[in-house]
Amino acid sequence: MPDQEPEMEIVHLLRAVTVELGAHSARFAQRNGMHPTDVRALIALMDAARAGEAVTAGHLGAALGLNSAGTTALVDRLERAGHVRRVRDERDRRRVTVEVDERAVALGRSHFGPLIGRAVELLRGYDERELAAIRGFLTGVREAAGDDGREPDHNDRG
Amino acid sequence: MPDQEPEMEIVHLLRAVTVELGAHSARFAQRNGMHPTDVRALIALMDAARAGEAVTAGHLGAALGLNSAGTTALVDRLERAGHVRRVRDERDRRRVTVEVDERAVALGRSHFGPLIGRAVELLRGYDERELAAIRGFLTGVREAAGDDGREPDHNDRG
DNA sequence: ACAAGTATCTCGTTCACCGAGACAATACCG
DNA sequence: CGGTATTGTCTCGGTGAACGAGATACTTGT
DSSP states (O other), X not given: OOOOOTHHHHHHXXXXXXXXXXXXXXXXXXXXXXXXXXXXXXXXXXXXXXXXOOOBHHHHHHHHTOOHHHHHHHHHHHHXXXXXXXXXXXXXXXXXXXXEOHHHHHHHHHHHHHHHHHHHHHHHTSOHHHHHHHHHHHHHHHHHHHSOSSSSSOOOOO | OOOOOTHHHHHHHHHHHHHHHHHHHHHHHHHTTOOHHHHHHHHHHHHHHHTTOOOBHHHHHHHXXXXXXXXXXXXXXXXXXXXXXXXXXXXXXXXXXXXXXXXXXXXXXXXXXHHHHHHHHHHHXXXXXXXXXXHHHHHHHHHHHHSOSSSSSSOOOO
16 A cells, blocks of 8 residues: 555545535535536536526536437426526527526525635635645646546547 | 635636546546446445445445445446455344455556546645645635535525 | 538436335344 | 344335437528
């Protein structure tokens, strides 16, 4: 067990954080009669809304790795629960854009708000250099997790 | 949109990291014909193995939030794929302990190894104070995500 | 107007997970 | 020791998310 390196403590800690955050989302899902996928969908939709982008059914499905049938079922479910609305795009009437309902946003805020607030509070306790370290580490890990299967296999992509 | 606070950048970054890490695990799962739950199970088993603890079928199911039927199905699947072995506990023969196969560990290492290696490499670039900041932030978030349903919703967990 | 292309939805199937309960082994109690 | 309660796992039947294939609706190019 080559776990001597002190850096491993933080690596395990990061993994523990992702597990806890996953469990936190799962609880939100279960409390509101949703599935993990539905929560992921709402988050993706809110991210897009924040960026000012409209999301079509197809985009949403692609972002979540679902096929068209699964995407339709997902949007049906969310719409039935009143979390999103289907809006036919008037420019291209084949398209259906999916918009989050305000109440779903509020619901999400009421669940994730305290956690986010706590995180912001924690971050306020650090100076610029410390913040840069946190930012740098997270950015590096995100990139490393994204470059995946680039090295391990011989597969040359793109 | 109260997103002015600069701390929010890091909060979104952390969320992006968890998304990427989730996608990374999902890719591992898919490449090896497994489901997300199977990967979570293997990780839980390896964590327990590292801590020197034996894991029974029941423990595993509880850790993953599955009922007994689902747990049996999970262990069946993992055993069929050769990732784990069922071992009857000789002390208490009602119990079935689940042991990870060495090849599953090796498989996991080959997938997650590069990512872990990159994280360790990143961490080596920081001094003690920066490491303490990273550790402190992650620990705080983990705890905040764990204290959940204590304040936020009206719903008192059962 | 017609063919080709694109976006979504419908249909039938598969499989993870659930609830209920069966079965096996142990612990408690006289 | 025998009997009953308890505990841990597995079996059975059912529900629903997601899949593959193909139908349907709209747009674009000629």
